[in-house]
Amino acid sequence: GRICPHPCETGCNRQHKEDGSVAINNMERFIGDHGLRRKLKLKKLTEEKTRRKVAVIGAGPTGLSCAYQLARRGHSVTIFEAFEKTGGMLRYGIPRYRLPDDVLDAEVQNILDLGVELKLKTRIGKDVSFEQIRRDFDAVYLGIGAHKGSNLGISGEEGAANVFTGASFLNRVNTGAKIEVGSRVVVIGGGDSAVDAARVSLRLQAELEKAQDTGDEKAMLAAEQAYDKEVHKEEGTHMTAKIAVDSARASLRVSKYSEVTILYRRTKNEMPAIAKDVVEAEHEGIKFEFLAAPKSLIREGGRVTAIVCQRMQLGKPDKSGRRSPEPIPGDEFTLPVDTVIVGIGQVPELEGELSALANKWGWVTASTSMQTEQQGVFAGGDVLGLGISTRSVGQGRIAAQAIDAQLLSKHYSPPAKGRPVRQTDMRLDFYKAMPRNEEAQIPVDEATQGFQEIFSTLSTEQALTEAKRCMSCGQCFVCDRCRIFCPREAISRDLKRPKGQVMHTDYTRCNGCHVCNMACPCGYIQMGMGL
Structure with a gap:
């Protein structure tokens, strides 16, 4: 109920009344928090053990969902997670102001309490081979997500100390790394990670300003005390004290000019980010440069100091129906920057043995039952293609049902769709x-x-x-x-x-x-x- 963009509400028939659709998202959040507050435990469908073992690779939303559904059906489940903590993109890619750690930790613990085994800091291909897992388990579910940020591929980008992908930036912030973004941040992209990165940057600037405020207030206090002591002494000393006071106050004012800009090559209407989050970003003071794309990065030493931007216009619709951005010849401008964040997409890290599962675009292909081309290996979530977390959760459930059917030699059929009731x-x-x-x-x-x-x-x-x-x-x-x-x-x-x-x-x-x-x-x- 916290991070889902609630597409279900667009199907609620109440939206056709003036008072609007039912607040499904808010209700789900209330129910979830009520369960955590009352310490309600998840229930199994059966207490009988099937003696079947399933490996779940990745403790993100889809892996946790699959593990939960398998455990409640009596299967023995082991989760292998490369990071130090569970959650996947829920922990490493979603800002804490949207999803607090304590809520995520409590939800994960409820799943582990069903008897799910968890192995953290265990990377497939390094700490244990994929082939070994396939030998030791009756089925495997691959839910490693897409944590590798995409690059722009323009001059000046490679090796720059102050250029981050959206995924790596959010990961570093969420793991407690100290990043001084400076007063001018430009985020490139129009998706959720770009908007999240921009809003996080704004908060990092505020934290730095608060630290500066504290230091400046102390400096002003010390300067004012010095001023009081020196006020009856020689004019030169008197002026030195006054300059110190003025300098401290000026420093305090300068930090207030920090800004964060999102650079997007299409218009606001084409932004794939959650509309509500875009509105929130605007309210928070984030600036938007629409119909603009980065052309090159200007560097001094190892850092980028400015972005050369190309003005764009929308051309004819592409295969997806979206109008393609086209450059306007000769129309360029430059943005000075302290930090550049590239939030244009992410891809899975399918390396070593897992590379055999990747298609030519670098993603995994699976059937409607989440079965890959390799027998006994299922996959779901962002490793199949980027989507919202609830889609990943749903795919984990579908995979668990298909795995359960396969392990128990039952016929699997997708859940029947109910009759839609329309306005x-x-x-x-x-x-x-x-x-x-x-x-x-x-x-x-x-x-x-x-x-x-x-x-x-x-x-x-x-x-x-x-x-x-x-x-x-x-x-x-x-x-x-x-x-x-x-x-x-x-x-x-x-x-x-x-x-x-x-x-x-x-x-x-x-x-x-x-x-x-x-x-x-x-x-x-x-x-x-x-x-």
Whole structure:
């Protein structure tokens, strides 16, 4: 509920009312935090052991998801993780103001408590061979993510001390490395990692400014004390003290001119980053240079001091439907910089034995059941292609179901898709307007001063109120309208039937008049389906 861009909310039928869709993301966060606060444990589907062993490579969102689903089905699971801690991109690529460590740690511990074995600082191909893992385990799930940042490939980039990829920059910050970004940061790219890197840079600048403020305040205090002592002495000493005070104050003011700029070759509308995060970045004071691309980097010694930028214009749409950026001949400009962050994408690190799994583009290919071309080897998450974390979690679940079926010689079939209930199936006027419950947000000037969470979890009262906004699309909630309006009295309640199916139709009395279908507000009743 913290980092997902909640695409599900765009499918919520309540969005067609003025009060907007149900705050699904906020509700998921509340439920997750409620479970952690109450120390609720995850439950297994069975206590029986299958005696089958599965290796999960990577303790990121997809690996943890797969391990969880396999463990609850009775399989023995061992996770191999190259880093010092679990979480993958959730820990090393997501800023702490979006996902705090304590929340992530608690969620991971719940999975480990199911009996999952964890081996940290274990890199495949170095500490243990992939072939050895395949011999020792009945199945393997590859979920190593895509942690290697892509480079620009322009002059001046290679070897520059103050040029980072978005992935490496966020990794260093999240692991506690000290990075002095300076007062002028330019982030190149329009995706989530670029926006995250820009907002993190702003906070690093603020931390540096606070440190400078503390030092400058001490300097000013010392200078003012010196000024007081010298005020009755010779004019020269008097002026020296006054200059010290003025210098300290000037230093304090200069640090306030720090800025972070995102350089993107298309327009704001084409940015693939989460729209809400882009808006937050704007509110925090991050600048945007749209329709501009880096052409070369100007260096002095081992550091980049400026970026030569090319103005762009949007041409015809490419195969994906997005309009391709084209350079405007002769239209260039230069941006002075202290730090450059390249957030244009990431790729998996498929080296050594794992390189055999890579396609010509450097990604792993898998079927809809997450099976790779190698028997018994499954894969999912960002190693297949970049996507949101919830997609990675879902692929881990699908892989676990397929692995479970394979290990137990069962037939695997993808979960059946339910009948979509659309706006036209609903009677939206039945539902009274209820304002959406939004999470509280700390002030922008406070948010940019550190890495504390920006948004808070809904209160219990808010969550209960928000839950009542759900219209139960396609699920009977016994409103009784079908029974009340049936002219033949063919519908009655049968409380012995399963929840959501308590309304019973006597087809010896039904004449197919459609009144019940037209009266049903939630789209549950379909003519000819039989109740």
